[in-house]
Amino acid sequence: MFLAFILSFGTQILHEGAGFLIHRIQASSHIPPQVYSKAKDAYLRNDLTETIRLLLPAGHRPEASPAAAILLGKAYFFHANYSEAERIFQGVLRQIPVHPEAQKWLARIALSQGKGEEAERLCYQVLSLDPENPEALFLLGKARLSKGDTKGALEYLEKGKANLRKLAEIPLELSDLYRQFGLEKRSREALELALHLLAKESFLYRTVKQSLEKLEEP
Numbered sequence: 001m002f003l004a005f006i007l008s009f010g011t012q013i014l015h016e017g018a019g020f021l022i023h024r025i026q027a028s029s030h031i032p033p034q035v036y037s038k039a040k041d042a043y044l045r046n047d048l049t050e051t052i053r054l055l056l057p058a059g060h061r062p063e064a065s066p067a068a069a070i071l072l073g074k075a076y077f078f079h080a081n082y083s084e085a086e087r088i089f090q091g092v093l094r095q096i097p098v099h100p101e102a103q104k105w106l107a108r109i110a111l112s113q114g115k116g117e118e119a120e121r122l123c124y125q126v127l128s129l130d131p132e133n134p135e136a137l138f139l140l141g142k143a144r145l146s147k148g149d150t151k152g153a154l155e156y157l158e159k160g161k162a163n164l165r166k167l168a169e170i171p172l173e174l175s176d177l178y179r180q181f182g183l184e185k186r187s188r189e190a191l192e193l194a195l196h197l198l199a200k201e202s203f204l205y206r207t208v209k210q211s212l213e214k215l216e217e218p
Contacts, residue, residue: 031055031064031065031068035054035055036065036067036068036071038054039051039054039055039068042054043071043074043075048075048078048079049079051071051072051075052072052076052079055068055069055072066092066095066096069088069089069091069092070088070089070092070101070102072088073085073088073089073092073102073105076088077105077109082109082112082113085105085109086106086109089102089106089109090102090106093106098125098129100129100130100133100136103123103125103126104122104123104133104135104136104139106122107119107122107123107126107136107139110122110143111139111143111146114146116144116146117147119139119140119142119143119146120140120143122139123137123140123143124140127140132163132166133163134160134161134164134167135160137157137160137163138156138157138160140156141154141155141156141157144156164197165198165202167197168193168194168197168198168204168208171190171191171193171194172190172191172208174186174187174190175187175188175190175191175194178190184215187215188212188215191208191211191212191215192212194208195208195209
């Protein structure tokens with residue numbers, strides 16, 4: 001669950017970086033930008049109740065705002081309201097049949113219900129378009145483990161771990177960019193994400209940790 005949150009948090013940071021570079025164009029024009037922004041901030045604070053309150057109207061019409069619907073579905077998931085989360089994600093797929101985020105979260109729900117084969121099917125759909133997707137590899141590993149296939153689980157979890165290290169390069173670049181524009185808080189958040197993605201034995205891990213420690217110095 002912690003890895004799922006870190007990956008979700010990372011996605012939010014990467015989306016923030018992209019938004020900053022294109023003058024903060026919002027994820028959807030069908031929901032007031034200030035509402036989506038407040039909901040996203042509430043989600044990152046782990047205030048799931050507030051996230052749901054803000055986005056609930058958008059959740060009834062996923063076709064109007066897929067980004068808001070995905071955020072609402074994730075809030076329901078971490079609130080352990082799996083049936084409502086599944087309804088939201090299925091609604092997104094009805095409008096957009098190929099939507100990796102919705103498919104990955106549905107795979108998580110399937111795993112929580114002991115439906116390993118369903119989770120595998122959803123993960124394979126994601127991997128058919130993005131063979132190195134670390135979340136899908138991680139979930140596929142868990143699905144294999146739930147079926148007693150330890151060897152297969154190890155294979156996919158190792159692949160996912162390798163690709164997480166590659167992903168660490170993105171928040172590191174974002175951290176430098178944020179720092180250039182004086183956004184110290186966002187720069188620190190990006191470094192923290194990179195640290196979570198890197199293996200502790202990595203030389204880069206030690207370098208990033210030292211950079212964080214310098215930022216915390218008075």
